[in-house]
Amino acid sequence: MKRKAAAALLMAVSLAGCVPTNIIDDILMVEAEGYDYLGNGRVYGTVTMPNYVAGGAQGAGGGGVPTTAAMMWLAEGATYDGKSLVDKFQSKGQRPLRVGKLRVMLFDKEYAKHGLKKQIEFRNRDPDTARDLYLAVVDGSANKLLSGKYQTAIPISRYVSDMIDQNQNQNYPTNDAHDVFFSYYGNYMDPFMPMIKKRGKHLEMQGLALFKKDKYALSIPERDAFVFKMLYEPFNQGVYDYEFMPRKHVALRNVNARVQYRVRNGNGAEPDIKAKVSIEGQVRQAAPGTIGEVPIEEIEDGMEKELEQKAAEMVGKFQKKSIDPLRLGDRVRSFTRRFDGDTWQDRYPNAHFHCSVQIDINQTGISR
Amino acid sequence: MSQKISEANKISPIGAFFLPHSMELGVGALSIHRIVSQYSGHDAWIPVLLFGLSTVGLMWMAFRLLEKERANGGSDIFSINQRFFGRWLGGAMNVIPLIYLALFGFVLLRSYIQILQIWIFPQLPTWGYVIIYCLMVWYIVIGGIRTVTGISLLSFFFMLPVFFTFLTSVRGAHYANILPMFDHGPVEILKGFKACTHSYLGCPMVFFFYPFLKRPERAEKWSYFSLLLMTYTYVTMMILGLLYFSQGEIKTLVWPTMSYWKTFVPILDSVDVFFVIYWLWILLPSTCFAAWALSRGMKRVFYLKQKHALVFVLIGFICASEWVRDAREINWLTKVFAELGFYTFFVYIPFLFVYQWIFYKVRRKNA
Amino acid sequence: MFGKKSWKKKRLQEVSGDLNPKTVADLYAQLKDYPDFTHFEYKGSRFHCWISFFRSLVDVDYVHRDILSYLSEQSVHSLSDIQNRLPIEKLIRTKDVSEIQSKLLRNYVIIQEKEHDPDCLIVPMIPIVRRQVVQPEIETSIIGPKEGFVEALDVNLSLVRQRIPIPQCSVEEVTVGKISNTRVSLIYIEGIANEENVNTVRQRIRDLEVSSLIDVTMLADLISDNCHSPFPQFIDTERPDRAAGAVYEGKIAVLVDGSPSALILPSTIVEFFSAFDDYFLAWHIGSGYRLIRLFFVVLSSVAPSLYVAVLTYHYQLIPKELLGSLILSRSIVPFDPIMEALILEVMIELLREAGARLPTKVGQTIGIVGGIVIGTASVQAGLTSNVLLIIVAMSALGSFITPNYRMATTIRFLRFPFLISAGVLGLPGLALCITFFICHLLKLTSLGRPYIEPIYPLRVTDLKDAFIRLPYSAQITRPMFLRPGDATRSNPRRIRMKRGPRQPDIDE
Known part of the structure; x- marks a missing residue:
């Protein structure tokens, strides 16, 4: 019996053994996808795959620093909206393309305006892709961004994802595919994405692109990202630049920012939403004649006023466009029993939003 | 009716802790979020908790039933059926637990392979994997209930990190998601409650392993602990899932737990692959136990040798998994099984309990 | 089939045919041609006797000193006299041929009055000295006793x-x-x-x-x-x-x-x-080393197969930061990861075998040759990747830290089924294979006692000396899996009494 079982085992193993392999040096891992909208439901897709090639002499064992940028593989072509680019370009690959290590998806503004529904639902269905990949909107052409020349030698996919990652620790709100899915599928909220732009030989963040469900609706500039983040989530880095007097800037370095919401009358026609932000910070960069000469409370007060005003303006804009990237609707829901979700869309623009900011500058560096 | 079980083949009372626990934790844990919250929304943790507590009540009933039966020799569901309903009707009734067990083992196995095929190897031939797997189950089950208990104990140890991860990982949690609490009416909660059955199907397995317990009085306490731990695990799992996903999103995901694990460890990428494989250890004790209990049941009902019955069972698993081909059929089977489980829990077992009560009353009067 | 069986039976009967000598004479007839068999007639002044023994088994010096010197004494007239006079304990007087035979082939001397006289006196003698007690060579320890078993x-x-x-x-x-x-x-x-x-x-x-x-x-x-x-x-x-x-x-x-x-x-x-x-170190340190050992043993049996599984099937699992260096190190290797790993593993086994077979001094050279020359050269020749070389070398080290040599060979053997299953089915295959071995361990018994005892069946008291070693004062009971007759090592009540009450407070 045992012998028979062993024979069956061997047979099953050898027969089950015909699963295709994905040996890492025999596949091309797509790391970035870019989409440009051509109109009429057609898109121009670009994918990049870093092609790792050993630096130095052949057979040196690949020692030393990998010169990863030695060759970059890039495929582009037009296709219909919602087509998997990996499938599309499979015919162009000298090795099979795999999507498992995708880390950035870039969409140009036109495509974002057209709507990302197909892309988002496709990504949510695909078990291969990670949920921590970055989705971003490109100001300009995604193809040019991905195929352009840069000062740095690292692969473009890594360049973009590292830049977004780094910035999300600072002034930009955290936002990866998971957050986009969360807001896209969730009720009473809308997704947003960071916006990037290629300028000359480098990249830069261009603020946030805000969506009405899957369609691009509005953007907020880089300098307002701090205000957005402060209302969106607690964080402990980032810098807010405050013009205390004309041409006299004080930069508040955030150490700890918290936001708390209060909602009243959530099912009423005009719900009351109160956000209470408290920021603990320190000052390093200050124009002469500010810190040490003016009472610190005055600076704090000025900053608080400015932030409150900006926050109110920003939410007002959102309400006008009837988009909700700050997930205010969801916050109202969490405060309201038997929340009336059906009429929320109509009530949202009428909601009263009030923000109070409490800034505490607890130190101002090592000089007086 | 049944031979005496020798002391050397029995399991210690603490086995009653590991067995129900590993039986309950199954593939249901992967989709519990979606299935329950489609009825109960962000309050989905309440039915999960309620169901968990109700399993304790079921266990209590089961122990009362079996305890009384113990005085009359072998005490499992088969002998209960035969005593209460006579030889022929009882024998016919005994097919129900056999079907329950067969579905329990098979649905789990097939769904696991489906997940494996979706997540890792779409080209993995079902029968190849099932044959290897069933050989392993055979190897374990011929070692008897003690080995099966050993597997579930090891499974418990392997799952310890999972229990703790549910405690620690709240990265990206939106606490507002489960507010306001108790926002759903009793009807919605009850619908969710019924949907929970799917995840708690391993609970009545005590009806099969009870005669193998040493000192069952002491085991009773352990089995309650086990159910409570499982309830705790499910509730924390549920809450974390609710915190992590938005309500709309949770409904689009087939296995929210797997998606939850995707970004679970910050350093490693795609840990979900790892967890799929880890889940093998959840599956193993359940299928082993199902195969064991099924073969033993066949021995009791059809008077086969358990060794031969086991081979039948495993061949049955292999053939059936080839026969059930796509996700739709699996879902249908799962639904049927959950339905069967629900009525087993809340109709069959309470009915037996009441019937026994009357049965003994009448008998005492006659005597 | 039948014919073969009966032939086998016949052979067996032939071999076990009656070769045992019936009498002392037969025995001597069988032995007398052997060069190390001494069989002579001692002719003393009054008393003649036959003495026989194996020179290769009995120290001849002691025969001279302790037997022959007594035989020449005046008062010795018969075998009984010798029996009384010899200052040696446990002299045996017997006529049993089989006993005579078995003793003769050990360190005993046979004395008879006549050559074929069945009545023999069996005198125990000092055996030829074998190896002295020396330090243990495999299970060495830095502190602690330095005696090792010998062959005697x-x-x-x-x-x-x-x-x-x-x-x-x-x-x-x-x-x-x-x-x-x-x-x-x-x-x-x-x-x-x-x-x-x-x-x-x-x-x-x-x-x-x-x-x-x-x-x-x-x-x-x-x-x-x-x-x-x-x-x-x-x-x-x-x-x-x-x-x-x-x-x-x-x-x-x-x-x-x-x-x-x-x-x-x-x-x-x-x-x-x-x-x-x-057991000779402080308990935390001892426990720490034990945990390290266990961890690396597990790692060593799994690491190469994990490498193979991940690189062959599960590229998603590799952290972004490692991807570049892994691909680079693999890029000039023509083989699949599984072949690559098998080649290296077999090579390591070869080196180990060579090291074990060769004399110590040459063995060291082989270690150097193997480690440096073959390792580096095979990477440069593009046969294996250097990442794998590190993993395999580390796992080889890991398997050598197992204190028991037979277990170490088992651990090394385990790697091969793991490797093959990882190569065939990736991580699911590896998981199945590991699970199979775990099931095997679960079913294994040692003398009817469960083999993986403190884990299954779960015995918390035995965990005190399993993965970690608690201080001796905490180990009051003997291992429970032995079901010892006397379960406790020491009486905790008496310990408490001897220690007296604990200090009630600081500085009191």
Whole structure:
């Protein structure tokens, strides 16, 4: 019996053994996808795959620093909206393309305006892709961004994802595919994405692109990202630049920012939403004649006023466009029993939003 | 009716802790979020908790039933059926637990392979994997209930990190998601409650392993602990899932737990692959136990040798998994099984309990 | 089929044909041509007798000094006189040919009055000195006792017995082997060792049907519960202190004549990974080393197969930061990861085998040649990737830290099924393979006791000396899996009484 079982085992193993392999040096891992909208439901897709090639002499064992940028593989072509680019370009690959290590998806503004529904639902269905990949909107052409020349030698996919990652620790709100899915599928909220732009030989963040469900609706500039983040989530880095007097800037370095919401009358026609932000910070960069000469409370007060005003303006804009990237609707829901979700869309623009900011500058560096 | 079980083949009372626990934790844990919250929304943790507590009540009933039966020799569901309903009707009734067990083992196995095929190897031939797997189950089950208990104990140890991860990982949690609490009416909660059955199907397995317990009085306490731990695990799992996903999103995901694990460890990428494989250890004790209990049941009902019955069972698993081909059929089977489980829990077992009560009353009067 | 069987039967009968001598004369006739057999007539002034012994077994100096000098005394007239005069204990007077034969082939001297006289006096003599007691060579320890077992059974017995000076320490001797008649000794403490265990061991050893028994490992294989398992079920040790320690715990030590190690039964798997050194260090440090050892043993058996599985099938699992260097190191290798890993693993095994077979001095050279030349060269030649080289080398190191040599070979063997299953089905295959071995361990028993004991069945008290070693004061009970006759090592109440009440407060 045992012998028979062993024979069956061997047979099953050898027969089950015909699963295709994905040996890492025999596949091309797509790391970035870019989409440009051509109109009429057609898109121009670009994918990049870093092609790792050993630096130095052949057979040196690949020692030393990998010169990863030695060759970059890039495929582009037009296709219909919602087509998997990996499938599309499979015919162009000298090795099979795999999507498992995708880390950035870039969409140009036109495509974002057209709507990302197909892309988002496709990504949510695909078990291969990670949920921590970055989705971003490109100001300009995604193809040019991905195929352009840069000062740095690292692969473009890594360049973009590292830049977004780094910035999300600072002034930009955290936002990866998971957050986009969360807001896209969730009720009473809308997704947003960071916006990037290629300028000359480098990249830069261009603020946030805000969506009405899957369609691009509005953007907020880089300098307002701090205000957005402060209302969106607690964080402990980032810098807010405050013009205390004309041409006299004080930069508040955030150490700890918290936001708390209060909602009243959530099912009423005009719900009351109160956000209470408290920021603990320190000052390093200050124009002469500010810190040490003016009472610190005055600076704090000025900053608080400015932030409150900006926050109110920003939410007002959102309400006008009837988009909700700050997930205010969801916050109202969490405060309201038997929340009336059906009429929320109509009530949202009428909601009263009030923000109070409490800034505490607890130190101002090592000089007086 | 049944031979005496020798002391050397029995399991210690603490086995009653590991067995129900590993039986309950199954593939249901992967989709519990979606299935329950489609009825109960962000309050989905309440039915999960309620169901968990109700399993304790079921266990209590089961122990009362079996305890009384113990005085009359072998005490499992088969002998209960035969005593209460006579030889022929009882024998016919005994097919129900056999079907329950067969579905329990098979649905789990097939769904696991489906997940494996979706997540890792779409080209993995079902029968190849099932044959290897069933050989392993055979190897374990011929070692008897003690080995099966050993597997579930090891499974418990392997799952310890999972229990703790549910405690620690709240990265990206939106606490507002489960507010306001108790926002759903009793009807919605009850619908969710019924949907929970799917995840708690391993609970009545005590009806099969009870005669193998040493000192069952002491085991009773352990089995309650086990159910409570499982309830705790499910509730924390549920809450974390609710915190992590938005309500709309949770409904689009087939296995929210797997998606939850995707970004679970910050350093490693795609840990979900790892967890799929880890889940093998959840599956193993359940299928082993199902195969064991099924073969033993066949021995009791059809008077086969358990060794031969086991081979039948495993061949049955292999053939059936080839026969059930796509996700739709699996879902249908799962639904049927959950339905069967629900009525087993809340109709069959309470009915037996009441019937026994009357049965003994009448008998005492006659005597 | 039938014919073959009967032929085999006939052969067996022929071999076991009656070769045993019937009389002393037959015996001498058989032996007298052997050059190391001494058989002569002693012609003293008054008394003549025949003396026979093997020069290769008995120290001739002592024969001269202790026997011949007495024979020439005046008062010796007969065999009985010799028996009375010789200052040697346990003289045997017998006519039993088989006993005479067995003694003659040991360190005994036979004295007779006439050459073919069945009446013999058997005089025990000092055997030829074998190897001296030296330091243990495999299970070395930095501190702690430095004695190791040698080949002579009596010396080994004395090494153990000296450590257990109580009358309850009982030694039983069983003779095993139809031809070899090897002496096998069981050592255990009555009242502590479980009677059932002792009976099982005795039974299994007595029931053995073998022609010869060369070493204790052979015995271990013969009396093991499952001889098909790659896992050794009994610990063999060459340290008398370890053997004595085990006997104190309630285990049974088995010594075989001619084998420089003792067998300890029953054993559990974690004991194979505890070096005796752990007991000589502070308990946290000892525990730390033990955990490191266990961790690396697991890692060493799994690491190469993980590499193969991940690189072949699960590229998603590789962290972004590692991707570049992994791909680079693989880029010039023409083989699949599985072939690459198999080549390296076999190479390492080859080196190990070469190192073991060659004399020590050459062995070191082989280590250097293997490590540096082959390793570096194969990477440069593009046969293997350097990342894999690191992993394989590390896992080789990991397998060598297993204190028990037989277990270490098992651990090394395990890597191959793991590798192949990882190569065939990736991580699911590896998981299945590991699961299979775990199931096997679960079913394995050592002397009928569960092999992975403190884990299953779960015994919390035994966990005190399994993965970690708690201080001796916490280890009040003997291992429960042995079901010892006397479960407690020390009486906690008495300890508390002797220590007196604890200090009530600081500085008081």
